Amino acid sequence: MTEIPKAYEPRESEQKWYSFWSSHGYFKPGGEGPKYTITIPPPNVTGSLHIGHALCYSIHDVLVRWKRMQGFDTLCVPGMDHAGIATQNVVEKQLRKEGVSRHDLGREKFLERTWQFVNEYGGVIIGQLQKLGCSFDWDRTRFTLDEGYVDAVLECFVRWWEEDLIYKGARVINWCPRCLTAISDIEVEHEDRPAKLYHIRYPLKDGSGYVVVATTRPETMLGDTAVAANPEDERYKALFGAVLTLPLAGREIPLIADDYARPEFGSGAVKVTPSHDLNDFEAGLRHNLPQINVIDGSGRMTEAAGARYAGLDRYEARTKVVEDLQAQSLIEKIEDYTVPTALCARCGTVIEPLLSEQWFVRMKELAKPAIDAVKGGRVKFVPERYERTYLDWMENIRDWTISRQLWWGHRIPVWVTEDGDYIVARDEAEALEKAKGRPITQDEDVLDTWFSSMLWPFAVLGWPKQTEDLEKYYPTSVLITARDIIYLWVSRMIFSGIYFNQEVPFDDVYIYATVLDEQGKRMSKSLGTGIDPLEIIDLYGADALRFALLVRAARGQDIRFSYVENGRQKQVEEARNFANKIWNASRFVLMNLGEGVSKTEANWVPSDRLADRWILAELNATIDQVTRALEEYKLNEVAQTLYHFFWDDFCDWYIELSKSLVTSPEDTEEARAARGRIAYVLETSLRLLHPLMPYLTEEIWQRLPHEGESIMVASWPAPDESQNDEQAREQMQTLIALITKVRNIRSEMNIPASSRLSLHLGTQDTSARSLIDENSDQIKRLARVGEITVSDRLSARKGEARDIVYGIEISVPLEGLIDIGKERERIGKELGKKENEARGLAARLDNDSFRERAPQEVVQQARQRHDELIAEIEKLRVTLSSLGDE
C-alpha cells in the first residue's frame, strides 16, 4: 500500500498539476458540445492580485471548469488592459523619483519607457491567476494595446466617424489639473465637503444699487459674462436687460432672464461663467454670451483674469478675490456651506470644469438598441436589480468625452490640415493621401481607455477580421464583473457589440460581490486594508482560498473578508479544514481499496443495504441541486451543498456505517462490493467538487481508480431520477435520530466512551423493528453499545435512562452509574420541548380557519406530528413519575 501523508500539502500538488493540465492542453477549447465562451475582465497592467480579483477569477474558473466537464466547447480568453491614466500615472511617478518629468523625456521616449514598464511588471497578475488555478487559454492572451487590437480601435473610430457618431466640439468638460487631461463624467467622484458660500454685490452700472449673487467659487467671477435670474422672479422683472459692472474686472455684463436660475436660492440671481461651469456654459449658448477662460489646465489664473491675479493658483486667487471684494465692501456675507465636490477618480484632485475642445461620441443613437437588448431580455443581469441600474443610466445618457490629453493609449487617428480640415484615417499614409498634398499633423490626444476595452469581447476573438474564433465563439456566454463598471464598461460593450456585430456581446452579466474589510469598507491596497491573496495561497492553498470566497458568493451580496485573528485567517482556515477532511476521507478509502483496483471494481454494485440506498439518494439529490445552483450562479449554494453532503452525509454517516464492511480483513465479495461503492461515491463527489477545488480533487482522483487522463476532462455527473429513494431517506433519519439519542444519554450521564452499555428498545412498529434488526451492528458501533434487545414495549425499571424517538422507546440500563437527579432533569427537558411543540400544533389544529384554508397536506402533517408527540409525551411522563418513586 502506498504511503499517504496525514494532511493535505497543497504547495507541491498545485505546481505539479497546473503544469500537467497546461502541458496536456486542457485549457484550450475543444469539447464536442455547443460553445461556451467567457472573456475575462482584463486587469490593469499596473495591478497585482487582490482579494476581489481572486473572487472574480475563481468564479470564472468554476464556471469554465464545470462547462468543460459538461462537454461544452469551452473557451476562456484572458488578457490585460493598458489602463491609460492609471499606467501613465505610475510611470510618471517613477520618473518623478528620478527627478524627470515626461516632458523632459518627450513623447517617444516616454512611450518607450512605459512599454518597458509594461513588459517588466505587467502580467504579474497573469502569473497570479495561474497560481489561483485558472484554466484560461493563455495562448490567446490579449492586451488592449497589442497589434491586432490597434486595428480594432481604428476600425471602430473610423466607422463611427463616417457614421457621424464621433465629433469634435468645445465643451465644458471635467479637467483634472493634476493628470492634465479631460476625463469623462463617470470618472468623476463626488464628495460633500465643507466650504463657504459667498454673497457678492454686483453694482448696477447706473449706480441705482446692486444685485447680490451667491457663489462657492468667487475666483471664477473674473470670467463672468452675465448674471441670470428666473423670468418669473418678480424681484428682477423690471431689471432684465440692465447692465451690471463686474467688480474687480470692471467689465459690463447684462442681467438676463433664464429659468435655470432658481428663485428660492440665495437672492435668486446667479452669476454666469460659461467657461467654468457646465450649466453656465449652456446658458451662455442660449444667450450668446462670450466665454472667458480665467483658469488654465494646471489650475492657475490666466491673463484674462487680469494682471493682478494671473498666474495665481485657483485657491490663492480665491483668497485674494475675496479680500479685494471685502476691501470694496462688496461682500454681503459669507456662510458655511457644504458643496458636493467633484474629484478625479484616479488621483482625488478637485476637478476643474474647463471649456475645451474635445472629441465626443454621440450617444443617443448608440444607446437605443442597447436599451432594447436589455429590455427584450437578450442580455440578462444577475442579480436582476442591476438591469434597472443599467437602464437608468442608458436612458439618461450624455455624450461621451473620449479624448484624453495623455500619451499612453491609442492615439486618435485624426490629422488636421493647415486649413483646419479633419482627416480620419487608419494610418499616416492613408491620411496623406486623403490630404491631397496638404501638410497635416496628427491630433496629439489619445483615446479613453474604455474606448478600447469596450471592444474586448470581439476584439480578442480577432475582430475586425472575420476570424474563425469570432465566427465560432462570439457572442460570449457570460460576463462576470464588478458593479462599479456597469457604466464604464458593460454598457459600452453592449452598444458597441450590437453596433459592430449585430449581436449582444454576452447573454448574461453576472455582477459578483464586492469584497469588504472588517469595517465594511471597500478593500483597498492604497488604504492598506487589502489582503494579498498570494500570501493566503501560500499559507492555506489555492483551493482553500477559492472555497472560502465561493462559499460566501451569494448572488451579488457583499463579502466581508478580513477576519484575521492571531495571524490566522479564520474564514480560509475553515475551508482548509474542509480540504483536509476531503483528503482524509479519501485516505481512508484508498487505504482500504488495496493495490491495483480497476475502475470497474470501484463501481456502484447495487445493494439493498439501507446506508447504500440512502447515500445514493443523497448523492443524487446533491448532483441535482449543485447543477441547478450553478446554472443560477448561486455559487454559495454550490459550495454549501457539497460541504454538507461530503462532511455530514458521506464522512460522518456513510463512512462510519460502512466501516466494518470496508475494513474487513477478509476479501469477500461483499467487502469488495462495499469498497467499490465507497470509492464510487468518493469519485463522484470529487468530480462535483473539482470546479471549486481543482488541485486537491485532481491529486486524489489520480490515486483512485479512474477513467481518463484528468478529472479536469472527466464528465460532470448527471442526476438520475431512479436513484431517488424517499423510504431510505426516512429510515435513515430514524436511524440517525436513534443513535444520536443514545449518544446524548451517554454524554449527559457522563458515561465513558470505553464502557459498553446495553440497549433496550421498545416498538410495536414492524418496519421500525426490522430497521433496528438489520442495522444492529451499526447501532452498536456508532452508539458504542454491547447488546441490543427489542421488545413490544418497555416497562419501567430501576437504574435506567429513558428516552423516546420516532415512537421507539429507548432504555439504557446504567446500574450504579445513574444519577437520578440528572436523569430527571434530562427527561424533564425533553418533555418540555415536546410539550411545547405539541401545544403549538394543538393550537393550530384547533383553529377552524387553519383546518379549512391551509393545504390538506399541511394539516395532515401537523395532525400526525401532534399525535406522535402526544404518545411520546405520555410515555415520558410515566418514566418521569417512576423516577419520582425512587
Place this chain on the structure above:
RNA sequence: GGGCGGUUAGCUCAGCGGUAGAGCAUCGGUCUUACAAACCGGGGGUCACUGGUUCGAGCCCAGUACCGCCCACCA
C-alpha cells in the same frame, strides 16, 4: 435630492410564506483502527423597530431608524 442594498446566535453569514440554520467562538466529553485542521454531545436567537396582508411572516406590503453603496449641473 433621487435610487439600490443591508440589519437573523458572541463573530462571519445562509435561509425569503408552514413556526429558525451553518462555520467559527464557547461549555462538557473523547487518541472510537481516515482525519485533534478530528470525533461525540450541550448551551446560545422576542430574525432592527412600528403597523398591515394571511389560517400562518425573518420571509409579502407600507412606514421608521441606523449602516453601506450608486446616481445628480442645485449657484
